Amino acid sequence: MKGNVIVGQSGGPTAAINSSLAGVYRTAKDRGAGKVYGMLHGIQGLLQERYIDLSEYITTELDAELLKRTPAAFLGSCRYKLPEIHEDRDVYDKIFEILEKLNIEAFIYIGGNDSMDTIKKLSDYAIITGFKTRFIGCPKTIDNDLALTDHTPGYGSAAKYIGTSVKEIIRDSFCLEYSKGLVSIIEIMGRNAGWLTGAAALAKGEDCSGPDLIYLPEVAFDIQKFGDKVRQILTKKSSAVIAVSEGIRLDDGRYVCELGQSIDFVDAFGHKQLSGTANYLASYIAGDIGCKSRAIELSTLQRSASHCASRVDILEAYQVGGAAVKAADEGDSGKMVVIQRLSDDPYQSGTEVKDVHKIANDEKLVPRAWMNEDADYVTDEFVNYVRPLIQGDVSPVMVDGIPRHLFPNPMTDGK
Structure with a gap:
């Protein structure tokens, strides 16, 4: 990886969203990225040129571990809907001017359905304009409603x-x-x-x-x-x-x-x-x-209950963050990382990438067959699907009897 990476968080936060951020940062640095920038409050903050250099906040392995255990979006989130390209090209021109100024090779966006809409639009604009930045979605939502993935981190x-x-x-x-x-x-x-x-x-x-x-x-x-x-x-x-x-x-x-x-x-x-x-x-x-x-x-x-986080969830969130950077580094764009369930007993999973156009603005619902006849309870199939995802614990780093989170918070910082 020769250029820089920028990562943002969007939509409702989760107890695992910052584990994905840690995965993005570590993998990008391991693959030779010069700088890893973090958008403050997602694409909305980027439009205001609000971003930070994550190396100023993740300075040790302890920082990375604290980040994994920190709930809510460390970078701040947003619910900002990009206009259609034909409706307002000026917005896209501004975003891409900022990306060019920062020498961004990979743009990683951690979020759910609406965030994947952002990745879809930005990757489409890059194709139209011949821009070389690659755009990858990193799944995140407690709602678990993203299409084409077995489940979502969070x-x-x-x-x-x-x-x-x-x-x-x-x-x-x-x-x-x-x-x-x-x-x-x-x-x-x-x-x-x-x-x-x-x-x-x-x-x-x-x-x-x-x-x-x-x-x-x-x-x-x-x-x-x-x-x-x-x-x-x-x-x-x-x-x-x-x-x-x-x-x-x-x-x-x-x-x-x-x-x-x-x-x-x-x-x-x-x-x-x-x-x-x-x-x-x-x-x-x-x-x-x-x-x-x-x-x-x-x-x-x-x-936000990171004290009750699932170890499986935190590990998979970290893995999809790393997989997003790997996909961008290997030339993918307009894709989202998905989780494949390889086995239930013992539980095993892997990652691959799918076309974000087949994911954005779609919703994965609970199958009717996973509810009882009166639709007032779920079946064993539902429980068997969920149970492997809640296994294991992630012990908080306790200080004076209270969990310690990564600090300082960059919310008010930014260039």
Whole structure:
């Protein structure tokens, strides 16, 4: 590798996103890159010429290990949608002027669906203009909804946290008895894909019965049937624990959370901000049945709980970061690194690259066959798919009883 590398992070962060950043940095340096720059707040920050030299922050192996264990996006993230090339070429000209000034040979973008849209557009513009920089996507999303890859870095750690938290909530729900019962509704991230919510089933084991119901957004939600199911459960036990995706919808397409409040915020990609699904359903159950109910939103804890990270996830995140640099160095562009599952027992995986045009703006949903007939729980096939991804632990570096993260944070720095 003769030139420099620039890397950015985009979209919602994960507990493993910085492990991919560490993989990009280490592999780029090992392959002879002069400098490895980090965009501050992704492509949006690059347009403002905000970037850092990562060698000023990763100076020792301990720094690299701390980075792997640091949640959230070390470089800062963004949700910035590039215009279509024919709509605003000036934006692209500015980006490519900056890349040329920095002598960028490889542009690596760590992110999910919307980030792969960025890679697609930039690589297309490079082809049109004959620009030599190579553009590679590095997968990241707790939603696990990227096409053509078995799973995405970040998902395993989020699934581990969800399974653990649901199990602890189930334990807590049996502490007190109420005359008409207790219903706990746990709201889990997932707009269109239910991979995260399905992970609630991991709580089930020899010492735990698991959640009573699990609702994914892939199948329309029926409030009347939901109420009937809860009523049936409370005739047999004193408490019920239910996991629901934030994005569950009615037959008419309305989000359940819209029934309780209007959704005012829409991001650059047209995504509505979803919140309040569990609150609405808890109020509905309390009014319909007259029992005590509570709503629990795991919210950003799902993606920031690095103390509960999966070792498999952290290792694979590091590997895909390295694989992205390797692919660019060997001449690939307009591609995304994907993970192949080679074996379940023992679990083994590998990486390859796929055309980003077949990935961007697509979504991988939970197969209907991986849900039961009533679509209120997941099957063993789902659990068997997820379980290998949550294995192993990554011990935090503890200082005064609290995990230490890589510091200083470069958020306010930049050229």
